[in-house]
Amino acid sequence: MxxxxxxxxxxxxxxxxxxxxxxxxxxxxxxxxxxxxxxxxxxxxxxxxxxxxxxxxxxxxxxxxxxxxxxxxxxxxxxxxxxxxxxxxxxGLKPVRAGRFFVHGAHDRDQIRPGDIAIEIEAGLAFGTGHHGTTAGCLEVLESVVEAEHPQNALDLGTGSAVLAIALAKLAAIPVLATDIDPVATEVATANVKLNDASNLVETTTATGFDHPVFAERGPFALIVANILAGPLMDIAPDMAAHLQPGGSLVLSGILDRQHDAVLAAYTAQGFRHIRTLHLEGWVTIHLKR
The missing domain is CATH 3.30.70.120 (Alpha-Beta Plaits)
Structure with missing residues (x-):
């Protein structure tokens, strides 16, 4: 059309x-x-x-x-x-650096530096390429969480292009479950996982809610990252609490600056405590713990 x-x-x-x-x-x-x-x-x-x-x-x-x-x-x-x-x-998008991560297309492979954790993402029918402030914010926060806590498993909820799942697999070398409600996004995520040689650690699944059996099979999780939208994030706060290990970390984004307090209130009501908020390009990434 x-x-x-x-x-x-x-x-x-x-x-x-x-x-x-x-x-x-x-x-x-x-x-x-x-x-x-x-x-x-x-x-x-x-x-x-x-x-x-x-x-x-x-x-x-x-x-x-x-x-x-x-x-x-x-x-x-x-x-x-x-x-x-x-x-x-x-x-026209330039490659993005967030901490040690370098998110790039095939045409920018020559810009990879020694010590970079390179993630190659090509055009596909899913969002979350690393160029958006929410994804870049998640990458930065995830690096600090992994360094401090050494989680043993993780969930990337609403994975999109799977950039965050790939980042966790490359950084921490742990099993990561990457789910999305859109089967097209899951297909793109699977292709990107394969492109980045992360198939041995990242499992991609189409799941419309926490009642999908894969969450019970793979959880509870030491680390959950969800870069979606503020409304759905607030709706699933009780499910997040149920699927995160005690002492685990939760990283949330897809949240505008003005939505920060409402999202935080939904999670503190579920027993989460606020660790850190990163502001980037009008968006926030929130780190919480149980």
């Missing part, structure tokens, strides 16, 4: 603010969103939304959002028939 790209050019700071608002506004629709650096010296960044179907309505919704954000930049439209939007959105 023909896609339409709705896009505007602005500064990096404003692009990140718009991106965060667009993710919230369009999360149920699932329209792909990307930010591309056009000119570093002039601080020009292009933010795009790729839509299908009733583009007029989508454009109207986006214009209303920009007005609410007091963004006075022209919104342009471009028809893109049969485009691979994921590949396009990743083309």
């Amino acid at each position: 023909t896609q339409t790209r709705l896009h505007l050019t602005t500064s990096k700071a404003e692009a990140e603010r718009i991106f965060a608002a667009m993710e919230t506004a369009f999360e149920e629709d699932g329209w792909p969103i990307s930010v591309l650096e056009l000119d570093e010296d002039r601080d020009l960044h292009e933010i795009s939304l790729y839509a299908e179907g009733d583009v007029e309505a989508i454009e109207g919704q986006l214009r209303d959002l920009l007005t609410a954000l007091s963004v006075d930049k022209p919104l342009e439209r471009e028809v893109l028939p049969d485009i691979d939007w994921v590949a396009r959105s990743l083309e």
